[in-house]
Amino acid sequence: MTEKNAIANYLKSTGNKQAEIKVALVDCDGVLYDSMKNHTRAWVKLMKKNGVKCTRDEFYLYEGMTGAEIIKLLFKRGSGKNITDDEARELYKVKSRYFKELGEPAMMPGTTQVLSTLRDAGIKNVLVTGSGEPLLLERIDRDYAGLFAPERITAADTKHGKPSPEPYMKAQLKAGAKPCQCIVIENAPLGVQSGHASGSFTIGVTTGPIPEKDLYKAGADIVYPDMNALASALPALLEAFKTTQQA
CATH class of the missing domain: 3.40.50.1000 (HAD superfamily/HAD-like)
Incomplete structure (x- = not known):
């Protein structure tokens, strides 16, 4: 076109x-x-440590959602748990730490x-x-x-x-x-x-x-x-x- x-x-x-x-x-x-490769690695690490099953590739489909939205979606899907805003905020801080540890994209x-x-x-x-x-x-x-x-x-x-x-x-x-x-x-x-x-x-x-x-x-x-x-x-x-x- x-x-x-x-x-x-x-x-x-x-x-x-x-x-x-x-x-x-x-x-x-x-x-x-x-930066998406590092984001996917950080997300998978966070989810696995919390017993939530996921794949790296699926996070490309969530790109654009806020971190809190992604956390609530995956925890609900994985365990049926409803994550509060405060819980999502704390979990996202952990994800951010994992992301930072991977170096600057x-x-x-x-x-x-x-x-x-x-x-x-x-x-x-x-x-x-x-x-x-x-x-x-x-x-x-x-x-x-x-x-x-x-x-x-x-x-x-x-x-x-x-x-x-x-x-x-x-x-x-x-x-x-x-x-x-x-x-x-x-x-x-x-x-x-x-x-x-x-x-x-x-x-x-x-x-x-x-x-x-x-x-x-x-x-x-x-x-x-x-x-x-x-x-x-x-x-x-x-x-x-x-x-x-x-x-």
Whole structure:
């Protein structure tokens, strides 16, 4: 699918005549950092120590949910136990410790170029993540210095994580932009569902094991194989937004 066709389909489905992009709403894990492998290891370690059966691969499907939501889901499934908010908070602290012990995940190749291109085009980059990991959140200002606006949405800012549209709708409001003035950059099905449901043009990147077709099925308007591919295509995509109108 070409960028122009993807935008035309988006405009038709949303009823917008044109999309003037002012804000990019950017996910963290799998977009800014190659961090999901470490997340899955930390989650499995936490669950096994608490007698909850799980696999590493399933956590890619939960990506975008808050830590508390994941903990409550798996404990309920595994033992029928209803975890309280306080219990979930303490368990997540343990998971965060396991995550930190695995070392700092690498920055995702191509992401700095993507964010720089957006910033240089006058587009505001806003972080939208279901993560509450201090290790990553504290690194962003250092690793991506000058590329993000101060506004951000994290797990602490939402009652419902992805796939609820709440994170992206809150980010739109915080950034002072309409849904049609935002693009979403996501790598996970739940995140794509969230971005799509918020009404914004949603870009999928297959930086993990989730296949392209699953991101399209979740509602992605266009999908790229990785952040380098998005970086290469981004100038054409931004130009297509300027020239594409709904007939």
